Amino acid sequence: MRYGIIFISFLALFALTDPASAGIYRYEDENGVIHFSNCPRDPKFKLYLREKEDKEDKGPYYTSYVKDSKQFDALIQEFSDKYQIDFALIKAMIRVESGFNPQAVSRKGAKGLMQLMPDTAYRMNVSNVFNPRENIDGGTRYFKYLLSLFNNDLRLSLAAYNAGENLISEIRTIPPYRETVDYVRRVLSYYQTYYKP
Numbered sequence: 001m002r003y004g005i006i007f008i009s010f011l012a013l014f015a016l017t018d019p020a021s022a023g024i025y026r027y028e029d030e031n032g033v034i035h036f037s038n039c040p041r042d043p044k045f046k047l048y049l050r051e052k053e054d055k056e057d058k059g060p061y062y063t064s065y066v067k068d069s070k071q072f073d074a075l076i077q078e079f080s081d082k083y084q085i086d087f088a089l090i091k092a093m094i095r096v097e098s099g100f101n102p103q104a105v106s107r108k109g110a111k112g113l114m115q116l117m118p119d120t121a122y123r124m125n126v127s128n129v130f131n132p133r134e135n136i137d138g139g140t141r142y143f144k145y146l147l148s149l150f151n152n153d154l155r156l157s158l159a160a161y162n163a164g165e166n167l168i169s170e171i172r173t174i175p176p177y178r179e180t181v182d183y184v185r186r187v188l189s190y191y192q193t194y195y196k197p
Contacts, residue, residue: 079141092193121138158184158188
């Protein structure tokens with residue numbers, strides 16, 4: 001099958017009004033061009049990905065654990081230096097992912113400070129996801145991989161960390177999931193808070 005130019009029109013990405021029925025719609029035209037939309041005007045579009053309800057998506061980062069936001073600074077600095085990623089960015093991700101709780105576990109099974117899923121932990125050779133050193137090492141290394149995968153596009157890389165690299169690789173934009181949109185926004189906000197030029 002020949003794939004042409006991918007046309008994506010997410011006109012209401014940040015203003016979804018019906019989360020229960022919102023999602024990404026797709027159709028392939030006669031020229032092999034794949035079209036995506038979250039507000040289809042043509043019946044040719046078929047539901048491709050449904051946005052999940054907020055209550056299903058919320059992870060531990062919606063809590064306010066934050067016992068000691070500086071407790072892991074030395075480890076964050078070590079691995080941000082090792083993988084050449086800004087310290088403030090990794091710290092912001094940890095703040096949003098787990099609230100600096102090394103024992104955090106999400107409903108989806110993500111664990112530890114950087115909320116590694118089991119398959120990601122395996123890929124990154126993390127044997128103990130609750131060990132702060134291993135978790136930060138694996139999470140930072142995985143994010144470095146995502147940055148290279150998405151040509152250093154920070155927003156897409158963050159979206160992939162949250163929603164999965166396969167989805168973002170296919171649609172090449174932030175999906176209209178409230179969790180992912182909110183995740184990217186919050187990480188970037190904390191990034192500015194922690195950033196010290």
